[in-house]
Amino acid sequence: MSDNFSTTEQSGQNEYRFREIEPKWREHWKQSNVYRVSNKSNKPKFYVLDMFPYPSGAGLHVGHPLGYIASDIYSRYKRLKGFNVLHPMGFDSFGLPAEQYALDTGQHPADTTRNNISTFKMQLDNIGFSYDWSREIRTSDPSYYKWTQWIFLELFDSFYNRNTRKAEKIGVLISAFEKEGNQSFVCPGDDTLRFTADEWENFDEGRRQDILMNYRLSFCGYGEVNWCEALGTVLANDEVVNGVSERGGFPVVKKKLRQWYLRITEYADRLLEGLSTVDFSDAMKEMQTNWIGKSSGAEIVFELDGIDNAAEGLRVYTTRPDTIFGVDFMVIAPEHPLVDLLKTDQQQGAVDEYITYVKSRSERERMAEKKITGVFTGAYALNPFNQEKIPVWISEYVLAGYGTGAIMAVPCGDERDLRFARHFDIPVTNIIGDYFNGEEANATKDAILQHSGFLTGLVMRDAIDVVINAIEEKGIGIRRTNYKMRDAAFSRQRYWGEPFPISWIDAVAVPLSQQELPLELPVVESYRPGPNGEGPLANLPEWTSRHLETNTMPGYAGSSWYFLRYMDPFNETSFCERSISDYWNQVDVYIGGTEHAVGHLLYSRMWTKILFDLGYIGFDEPFKKLVNQGMIQGSSRFVYRIKGTNQFVSAGLKNNYDTDQIHVDVNLVDGVELDMDAFRKWRPEYADAGFILEDEKYLCGIEVEKMSKSKFNTVNPDQLVARYGADTFRMYEMFLGPVEMSKPWDTKGIEGVHRFLKKFWRLFYDEVRGQVWNNDKATAAELKVLHQTIRRIENDTERFSFNTAVSGFMIAVNELADLDCHKKEILEKILVLLVPYAPHIAEELWQKLGNAGSALDAPYPVFEPSLVAESTKEYPVSVNGKLRTTMVVSLDATQAMVDEMVLANEVVQKWLDGNTPKKIIFVKNKMINVVI
């Protein structure tokens, strides 16, 4: 009895007690500031950055840490490899959800945000990340957004000099205007604008400011927003569903509002060129390239038949001017300025009705719609080369924001044009002969043009240049490069964002001085929108009396430059000291989701280029390498309630009843089996729920969806960490699959990883035998396991293949256990390899082995190839690609030796069946194939 007791006691000492080990080391690391990183070091620098989170009220779910664990592993690995690693974290803390919450509950977003952040930090800390929290930033902190505002003013005070291809101060432009007008500087906001130095001299201040506004990199203009009259507010596309507001279902229409923009279009080419200097995935580069959407073609002006009071004709942009003789109709966007002028009296009613219809539709719906809609204006344009009359239509598939908002439609060459022509019975001209079969449009450039006037007989590819030259000669158009990308809308009619450091004096935007920054966000009584679609700030007399801008900046303002602030977070005189940004330079590895492919990533690239142009930093791409983490989805569970009752029917029987599908908390379900008691306790309305069972069980339905609180499919990491420990949790998240791959969360396999850590522990301490590690000399077999593992882990870590690295550890531990190897010489090296993945257990065992210092900066093991080398190998032998047998070959055998051996080998002869081999292929280190 007493023996038994003492055995239990002893085994307790020797088992893997992560609940004691992990908090102990976390506290120790915190106290000793091990993660504090200095801006000066003899070591080479390395910057590993996570996309910082928006601190939502729902707290952290298992999807968040996926990328953070990956970056933490890589940071810790680089640290072990002797780098001075910057690995910071902060919060993107301005945003709509906090404001919405404030509107609903009256709590100040600053308060809820602060609370959410402390929850997030606590949850992150439990996972054992190596963040240098002393550098934490929050975008909603005035000491941070002071510099967001400052950079905004730098943009406001700059223009893009197309001649030098970089941002320059607006003063440069003004001196040029005073000297020679704008002849050297085409106005990006209005490319028809021309003035001389004298004219500039005579413009009044208002006019001058209007002109400068058309050059500034952050500028004010007018743009359309989703306006909901009933809510009195502007809505995000997300908040609009089928033309009505998501909340309340009120109608939403387009409304023009004064808006701030960033002139990102000026950077289109540099953003494209920069892609060749960074290590992003091809998919990512492709997405950005497509978003920028550079195309070349021509802008052509079509004269309008019988309409004299148009300033000019109908201006279209086309990438295929070679098809000009195939134009059967023109289409203009419903918002096109010529709509009113073009609609004939007869068509007026139809046109107005159509425009009203389109106003209720989001841009997304307009693009996605399969249904063909449109209306004839009644007017005709004239083909400039043969004066044929071409009807002008209005349709929502032409977007006002792209090109000129008008297209020439060539049904034989464009599928959408063809469908439109079919639908409205517009006759189709074929200019590509047999390439057009009358059924499907053909966008080929290889056809020889027919019925095409002076272009007839030319191959389309060659005709493009010919026709553009002709157009330019006739003065009816120009060669033109176009971009799909539009200038970035930079204002929100919201409260919880950075205020613009701008006051409006006599309709002129006047920047605040640097001494007035930060312009702090004032406290408001109510988060209700202001009058006329303005934001809540418009309700504040003390704000409006100073004529301050009432819009605030969008979410991506603060996130466009945050990676710079981490370098020098306390600087009060500059956003980041130049010498410090010179030291840290680019982010070496940036980890985050693909959902930011074209938003945040393009904006931060643009801001970086501007700050570089203006000389504030020394590099013009922010992120050297980008790793995209996949999204962890939730696996939702459903119960089926029979309509009008409180009876729930098991999933297999639901088709026998008329049911509502209801989300049920995944934590009440084991696999698919519902815990019925827990369900009854879950919510009062289910207290007396009845169940119709199958096999005496209630089975739930499953669907994979985005992980979200409202779908009750979130899994909280805290519970998993409490149950299995942070090291298990970290390794399990990695073990789930490749970091880049999206997958639904599944906790099922976590036991396996936990077992691995227990097994690893047992190589050192055994519940029964106590300490088992020893100082014996390692055998060749053991060294081979060690060095295979070093090679594998290092390799996998370098290429971000953390899932296979975890498997590598498991294999190593299995093999060492099989060899009954408990030798310190081997174990302590494996342990260092494990530091990035499972730092707590590694540190604990490092100490227990009696080593000095911390495992966190132990020397990384060096791979020794000679210890894993083999002289011969058993090769698989295939005949005509089909595996037949094996053969032992020396590893330094040449092709000729292999040929000889194969021919001499009776085993192979059997498979050759009397044939002579045509050739023998010796695939080094893989296999031997005999071709007969």
Added chain:
RNA sequence: GCCCUGGUGGUGAAAUUGGUAGACACGCAGGACUUAAAAUCCUGUUUGCAGCAAUGCAAGUGCCGGUUCAAGUCCGGCCCGGGGCACCA
């Protein structure tokens, strides 16, 4: 609709360069230890057919076709899931 991406056993997945498909885990089944349970360990586990068995044969990486001595991997076409599409972050 457009752009990107993924699809491999009962499950998560591996296969780094076109070269033995299913490593490593989970689950399941059987066994050892135990009064029992937990923990731990061992064996088996793609499918079909044959065999007492070792094993052998055939098929097999969403579907259809192609290139190649050889295809999960390359090419063409299709189906399905996920992400993005400019005011969610």
